[in-house]
Amino acid sequence: MKENGLLLMVNGQSYEFKIGTGPGEVSPSHTLARTLREDLGLTGTKVGCNKGECGACTVLLEGTPVLSCLTLTVECNGKRVTTIEGLEDPETGELDPVQQSFLESGAFQCGFCTPGMIMTVKALLGDMPAPTELEIKEALSGHYCRCISHYHVLDAVGRAIGKRG
Amino acid sequence: MQREYRFIGRETARKDGLGIVRGREKFIDDLKLPGMLQAKILRSPHPHALIKYIDTSRAAKLDGVKAVLTYKDTPPWKGGLPPHLGVLSNVLRYTGDAVALVAAETEEAAEMALDYIDVEYVPLEAVYDAEEAIKPGAPQLYPQFPGNSFPLACPWMGENSLQEVAMGDVERGFAEADIVVEGSCRYDNIPNPLPLEPPGVIAAWEGPRDLTVWSSTQTPYFLKMMLHYTMGRINVRSIAAHCGGSFGTKAVPWQLVFYAAALARVSKRPVKLFYSKAEHFAAYTLRLGSAFSGKIGIKKDGRVMAVAGEWLINSGYCSDAAQGMVAVGCGEVQLLIRCPNWAVKPKLVCTNRNASKMVRGYGGQELEAAFLPVLNLALAKAGVDPFVFFKQNYVKPGDDYFWRDGNRWVCRGIDYSAAMEKGAEVFGWKEKWKGWLKPSSVDGPHRTGVGVGVHGNADVGEDVSEAYVRLDPDATCVIYSCVSEHGTGQRSSLCKMVAEVLNIPLEAVSLAPPDSLVNPYEFGPVGSRGTYAIGSAVIRAAEDAKRKLLSRGAALFQCPAEELETKDGFIFRKDDPENKLPWKATGFDQTYMGYGRFEPDFSVPNFVMIFVEVEVDMETGKIAVKRVVGATDVGQIIDPQSLLHQMHGCLGSAGLDSAIFEESVLDKKLGRILNPNMVDYKWRTFLELPVFEAVILETPINTHLFNSVGFGEIVTSPAPSAVLMAVSNAVGRFFDTYPITPEMILQTPGKGRLKA
Structure with a gap:
């Protein structure tokens, strides 16, 4: 990587940015949420509070859920980022089992919190073969949903675990 | 007997479900227009x-700044009810009131420019409590509203909009009562409905009198009309993005539009304004402050003889819907209680805090949360079980009430007693109810208590809806109904209704985008009116289109x-289904357009009863909601998942939890x-979910083809007073x-000494 440069691997694709304050450049103060949404057009990552309090902007950084509104883009140099757009199979468009489960359980109302929750559940199920209900709730406890879709979300997580057999 | 349907009542995936789980649905902050500027607002540091x-x-002069506006150079648009707020003013009425507007190439540039605006303020004395605001000598917010009191008329609800509950002779009623109590209760913690997505708009002028507005509204056509009237009769095209939760708050974001449109006019560029969470908390929409103070007389058997008192409502620094909420609240309280003698006088007051505006519960929640605890004092004296009381009192077919238009309406809905009884049975009310101020169980410092609340709304048939349904030659159809998706699944439910009428696959039905340029008049999905009012228009439009199709088919079949x-997508004789012709055979490239309209009807109140069980830890003071049962009867379920979602919603949007931890903490110095952030403003997490059971009956209701009634708006309303009752019983x-x-x-007092 060149000096003053930045390499991001987002959803399996590499993106190079120049660090700076000019148009199209990534400033050291830019958050990952901003870079994803504004520079890469990946608006599936939602920003609810922009202060790390609502969980909406959750993405995976090297497979671990992070709040992209509190993560600086420059911290992600050379790292793998997965967003909601990167979960489905790029060739076939087939949904990830977690997405499929949310769809089947109808685990959303307005849908603004959904991408963040799906990313958290994706990471949880990657780490744990069979999380308990308490572990599921603990993992999701940083996600704010004002419509109250929680019960359907828990159903969806159960369904996703079931899909893995 | 229930009819069997192909789609109605069955689980079907939301039309936008795939878009949501793939992150492809576009919300307002996801939209970008070429040349679009970003707006920021300088806000008042003084109340x-x-x-x-x-x-x-x-x-x-700063780089990237394209427009800066103050009260001196904003257009003469005026909003509020009655109109009392311009775009900006030299009088600032709450901490956060808009002082100046900036539009710039980037958010950062706009934000920075705020620091370069030089302002000198003359601080004035402020007033926050409604009781203080109406006292002589109190600081005055508007010269045209002496005593800080707004007029109660709500012209768009009719010339005689309901401004009080007044009937019979309360003095005689009190004389006839066995028990008379006096009391007061305040529900003025101004919780924030706080949808996850903050409000936002984009405004672009297409010509000097032609404005296009994109927003996160749930009611794009209604917004168009409101802007038309408040912005000098201009022509507005209103387009809704996918709405990230509203609960009423985003229906008519006229102030955001004023700000963005004023900047767009000067800069000649599209301007986007998207509130930060702090603005959403401290400069957007709160619940009304509400206090009831009065006298209630009942017979020993629980019959209410007279209600008299004052309902004091605090709307904050302005009002744009409070009069309507007062009217609806005055109507809703009559649905709860059969009483021949009423004298309840509302008083609507402005104070120096952020505004209370339209919120789910719309006046009824605010009145009932303050009124029912006073009624409870009477029920406790009489030893009347509140569940039995609500069951006896809730409006029945043939009962009458004065609704928001000031007219007397007779209920032609159904008796909800069966749903109440089923709810009580599932909850175990009989076993858990031990009498007033008695816990259901005691285990060391832990005491459990139960409470119940009821609510209903005749606004399910409010206002006008219009729709078109177009049948296409390829055996698909398009619905034109100006409804945006705000989480209730309304758009999908409308598709189900039309698919059922036309008997075509759900995949063959689509809904035009929520754009006022394309669609006919639609008041929008508010007040639980989606199922009955919007549904009726859409069903009629589908039936009309079908009629046109079949009358063309009649020539072909010669019958x-x-x-x-x-x-x-095929036409056939009922007695010979095998001999069929496709729609396209009725005419070369022929489409059919059907039209449907719904006129207001306030005669079918809906209903929900909420039972709650709480556990109170007397050593720590912690209150845990352990279990909630919601009971309703919706006539016919349209979409099971969406309906259940609405029921669960009673835990959200400044509902149930406003009884125990949700509040906007206003520093009155x-x-x-x-607490304008999501750490200090408390909200329920996954870890604190109570057990939630829903009882949903389907007794056909005389509404439309599917005998169904809407439900979503009402579920938060009975919850706060039910929780208050439950905690009261737990702690004594x-x-x-x-x-x-x-x-x-x-x-x-004596908290440790209670015996089981």
Whole structure:
């Protein structure tokens, strides 16, 4: 990587940015949420509070859920980022089992919190073969949903675990 | 007997479900227009002040800044009810009131420019409590509203909009009562409905009098009309993005539009304004502050003889819907209680805090949360079980009430007693109810208590809806109904209704985008009106289109149209289904357009009853909601998942939890909201979910083809007073204010000595 440069691997694709304050450049103060949404057009990552309090902007950084509104883009140099757009199979468009489960359980109302929750559940199920209900709730406890879709979300997580057999 | 349907009542995936789980649905902050500027607002640091001096010249010279506006150079648009707020003013009426507007190439540039606006303020004395605001000598917010009192008329609800509950002779009623209580209760913790997505708009002028607005509204056509009237009769095209939760708050974001449109006019560029969470908390929409103080007389058997009192409503620094909420609240309280003698006088007051505006519960929640705890004092004296009381009192077919239009309406809905009884059975009310101020169980410092609340709304048939349905030659159809998706699944449910009428696959039905340029008039999905009002218009439009199709088919089959039917895009004789012709055979490239309209009907109240069980820890003061049962009867379920979602919603949007921990903490010295963030404003997490059971009956209701009634809006309303009742029973004392805090529990006299 060149000096003053930045390499991001987002959803399996590499993106190079120049660090700076000019148009199209990534400033050291830019958050990952901003870079994803504004520079890469990946608006599936939602920003609810922009202060790390609502969980909406959750993405995976090297497979671990992070709040992209509190993560600086420059911290992600050379790292793998997965967003909601990167979960489905790029060739076939087939949904990830977690997405499929949310769809089947109808685990959303307005849908603004959904991408963040799906990313958290994706990471949880990657780490744990069979999380308990308490572990599921603990993992999701940083996600704010004002419509109250929680019960359907828990159903969806159960369904996703079931899909893995 | 229930009819069997192909789609209605069955689980079907939301039309936008795939878009949501893939992150492809576009919300307002996801939209970008070429050349679009970003807006930021300089906000008042004072709760009440005059702008003595303001100079924007330094800000205007900054790189990237394209427009800076103050009260001196904004257009003469006026909003509020009655109209009392311009775009900007030299009088600032709450901490956070808009002082100046900036549009710039980037958010950062706009934000920075705010620091370069030079302002001198003259601070004025401020007032926060409604009781103080109406006293002689109190600081006055508007010269045209002496005593800080708004007129109660709500012209768009009719010339005689309901402004009080007045009937019979209360003195005679009190004389006839066995028990008369006096009391007061305050529900003025101004919780924030707080959808996850903050509000936002984009405004672009297409011509000097032609404005296009994109927003996160749930009611794009209604917004168009409101802007038309408040912005000098201009032509507005209103387009809704996918709405990230509203609960009423985003229906008519006229102030955001004023700000963005004023900047767009000067800069000649599209302007986007998207609020930060702090603005969403401290400068957007709160619930009304509400306090009831009065006298209630009942017979020993629980019949209510007279209700008299004052309902004091605090709307904050302005009002744009409060009069309507007062009217609806006055109507809703009559649905709860059969009483021949009423004298309840509302008083609507402005104070120097952020505004209360349209919110789910719409007046009824606010009145009932303050009124029912006073009624409970009477029921407790009489030893009447509140569940039995609500069951006896809730409006029945043939009962009458005065609704928001000031007219007397007779209920032609159904008797909800069966749903109440089923709810009580599932909850175990009989076993858990031990009498007033008695816990259901005691285990060391842990005491459980139960409470119940009821609510209903005749607004399910409010206002006008219009729709078109177009049948296409390829055996698909398009619905034109100006409804945006705000989480209730309304758009999908409308598709189900049309698919059912036309008997075509759900995949063959689509809904035009929520754009006022394309669609006919639609008041929008508010007040639980989606199912009955919007549904009726859409069903009629589908039936009309079908009629046109079949009458064309009649010529081909050489039989009366009544003898024909259609399924999956084919027409056939009912007595000979095998001999069929496709829709396209009725004419070369022929489409059919059907039209439907719904007129207001306030005769079918809906209903929900909420039972709650709480556990109170007398040593720590912690209140845990352990179990909730919601009971309703919706006539016919349209979409099971969406309906259940709406029921669960009673835990959200400044509903149930406004009884125990949700509040906007207003510092009455500084005039600031102290908790405008999602850490200090408390919300229920996954870890604190109560057990939730829903009882949903389907007794056909005389509404439309599917005998169904809407439900979503009402579920938060009965919850706060039910929780208050449950906590009272657990700890053995009444409360007269919200939220009940751990501190209040710990101050309960004799808290440690209670015996089971």
